[in-house]
Amino acid sequence: MEKKLEFGEILSYAFTNGLKNFLSLIACYLLWMLTIWIPYLNVGTTIAMVTLPAALSKGKMINPLEIFDGKYRKFMGEYFLVVSLGMLIIFIATLFMIIPGIVMGIAYCLAPLLVVDKGKGATEALKLSNKITHGNKWTIFLVWIVLAIPYIILGWIWTPLAIIYLILLTPISLCAMASIYGQLAGDIEEG
Structure with a gap:
């Protein structure tokens, strides 16, 4: 059965959990930026950063040092x-x-999460992501537009304001993706 996302529910979750995890998520990004110069380590931390919404969707408090876990390089x-x-x-x-x-x-936005969180193969994750986002693409698109419009407006007004908003937006956008992922893929079995 197709699940329907609720726009307000996604934004509420995003702001509530984004603020709750704000410092740890910002610390994750700072640690990730420090690893950009360490090739092999950076692959694992990049995968960890991309798949943070999977952990956030389970209500986990994020420990910034988790991005160094070797399990991410496994994938x-x-x-x-x-x-x-x-x-x-x-x-x-x-x-x-x-x-x-x-x-x-939008159809494939959940595929990397399905690979790392659920252990799905690449083609299976792409098909599954397309399937579970079916009927919800407009809602997902509107969430990203609502979060992006202030950034665009602030960029026209004064670039430093846009940068500050982008820093504030990072945890919120990760939690928006966590809400989407949790609602659409939360009950998918690991494979």
């Missing part, structure tokens, strides 16, 4: 495969007047 091959396949499909879809690319980007 390196599948992660690169799912991201590469997804980006290739999105690129091709974008050639058809941009909008199909946006739709496919």
